[in-house]
Amino acid sequence: MAPTQDEPSSQELLQAQVDLWHHALGFVKSMALKCAMELQIPNTIQGHGGSMTPLELATKIGLHPCKLPRLRRLMRVLTVLGIFVIHEAASEDKEVVYGLTPTTRLLVSDEVKSNLFPILSLMLDSTIIFPFLGMHSWFLDECSTSLFKKAHGITFWEMAGQHETYNQLINNAMVSDSNFLMDIILRECGDVFLGINSLIDVAGGHGGAARAIAKAFPHMKCTVSDLPHVVAEAPTDGNVSFISGDMFKYIPPANALFLKWIFHDWGDEDSVKILKKCKEAIPPRDAGGKVIIVDMVVGSGPNEIVTRETQVLYDLFIMCIEGIEREESKWKKIFMEAGFSDYKIMSVLGVRSVIELYP
Known part of the structure; x- marks a missing residue:
């Protein structure tokens, strides 16, 4: 029929x-x-x-x-x-x-600069996967506890602070991402670093990104600022110095600030607080002051289904730790609320972009 x-x-x-x-x-x-x-x-x-x-x-x-x-x-x-x-x-x-x-x-260990094994290991770790099994009940829960905390009793960052093995897993993941991405950033849009005499890599972990920048621009003074327990385990390197600090309280002054994959960990209110501290740390635009952000701009990048799916899937994935990936309109809102005047988005990193932000 x-x-x-x-x-x-x-x-x-x-x-x-x-x-x-x-x-x-x-x-x-x-x-x-x-x-x-x-x-x-x-x-x-x-x-x-x-x-x-x-x-x-x-x-x-x-x-x-x-x-x-x-x-x-x-x-x-x-x-x-x-x-x-x-x-x-x-x-x-x-x-x-x-x-x-x-x-x-990209998963072969002897391919040091392009080895993504550590960051894939973090993304596929059971501590990340397990909370999603209870996502439906989390949506019905009235409290604002993160999906990760509901499953484990502590936040993602608290687990990193309390468990050395987990902290190392996160640090290795961030270093592998920096090793992979920084060569591409320097090749595709290295001009964003021209004319900068001093740069602070805010929440830069063990300095993977800062080392790559320092190597490409030997004249530049590169410093990593991060929490004490992160800096304490950072490898010593003559080209990069490390400073303990809390970006919500104070960011050391520099010509430019670099924040790679930071803002997606924080909601709008906290992101505005970080950006205001950034603005205090840099000189005016006519003196070369700027903030260089590497993060996802949902809807930007190659107009292909795999790119769009990956962006929205990652946004739901990072919701587990109360993170968020933003569309350009959301980025603009927090930039303006923090007192910045202008920005430029360069969608040259697949699912991620480079953003130049001017005071």
Whole structure:
């Protein structure tokens, strides 16, 4: 019996079912990637010359023979997703060969400057994943406790302060992100640092970004300002100095300030407070004063579905710790409330942008 004009066709219903299954099974992608990382599959294939058969891979990572068929199924998912690639066997009786892709190479440990393994490890850590299992009850809860705190009893930052291993996980993640992103920033829009004599990397962690800037601009005095427990563990480096401090109370003076991936951790009210301290620390615009922000501007960047989805997914992801990703109108609002006069957005970093903010 044919559907009426207002009823969906059988094919439309089946496609709707596929769409729902696809979205519902999205977590399997994350878990498959996490499994491959924890099994050190990218490093193992790289160390074997960049290609391995399933049997070679299973043997090298120490799997029991009974797990070989399961490994093939895991790798089939990851190759369909484009994380690995399959080199077809020369004949039907030979095994396929797994190879790396540009995506996988970002997870190989010897690729120091582009190794994103640490930050993916933080994003896929059980402490981050677990709170989302109770997100529905959190929405129904009247209190303002963060999703992370509701699940763990303490905030994300309190956990970092109380547990050295977790604090190191976060610091390693931030350093890996800086190592990856700073080369691209300096290559694509390094002009934002021209003419700056002194720069403070506010909440700059262990100084990954500051070191990259100092190396590219040797004349510039680069300093990292962060909380005492972060600075205490920062590696010493002659090109970068470290200052303990709280950005809500005081930011040391400099020609320019650099804040990479900071404001998305804070709501509008706190962001305005930070920006006001920033404004106090820099000279007027005609004297070269400015704030350089690296953060997400939702809706900016490549007009591709994967970019737009990643931006809004990350916004929901960081909601777990009461963070937020902003559209340009929201950025403008907090800039003006903090007393700044103008800004410029450069959408050259994929899902993120560089923002020059002027007093």
